[in-house]
Amino acid sequence: MQPSQLHATQLMALSAMCIHRLIPPDAVxxxxxxxxxxxxxxxxxxxxxxxxxxxxxxxxxxxxxxxxADLLRDLVEYKNQRGDRGVMMAARALIQLYRDVYP
Incomplete structure (x- = not known):
């Protein structure tokens, strides 16, 4: 899946909706x-x-x-990204999710 692909956001939304707690983490x-x-x-x-x-x-x-842990560490580095507030807020929301799930 590429960002330039037709209907990429819809495919990503569908894939997110298909995930639940019974799916093994190794599959996701x-x-x-x-x-x-x-x-x-x-x-x-x-x-x-x-x-x-x-x-x-x-x-x-x-x-x-x-x-x-490695992927999470890489993704939270975008919390300090200058230039776009949306990227910063999305990275901070990911951090907040894991603070709530694993305090």
Whole structure:
């Protein structure tokens, strides 16, 4: 899935809605990694990064064990991203989710 793909946001919303707590975390982790690799990088647009971070947050809200520590560490670095408030807020929302789930 690429940010320039037709209906990418709809596909990401559908994939987030399909995840629940009974799905093994090992099955969700490759999807999280693919979204992070294709949507969240320094060369991606701010809109693509915001959509990617919010989709990952929604997936992790439904299955919190799917996120590994390395990926979470990489994603929270975007909380200090200058230039786009949406990316900063999405990264901070992901941090807040894990503070609530694992205090």
């Amino acid at each position: 982790e490759p999807l999280l990694r693919a979204i992070a690799n294709h949507f969240i990088s320094d060369r991606s647009s701010a809109d693509a990064m915001t959509v990617g971070l919010n989709t990952i947050r929604e997936m992790c809200k439904r299955q919190p064990l799917a996120m590994n």
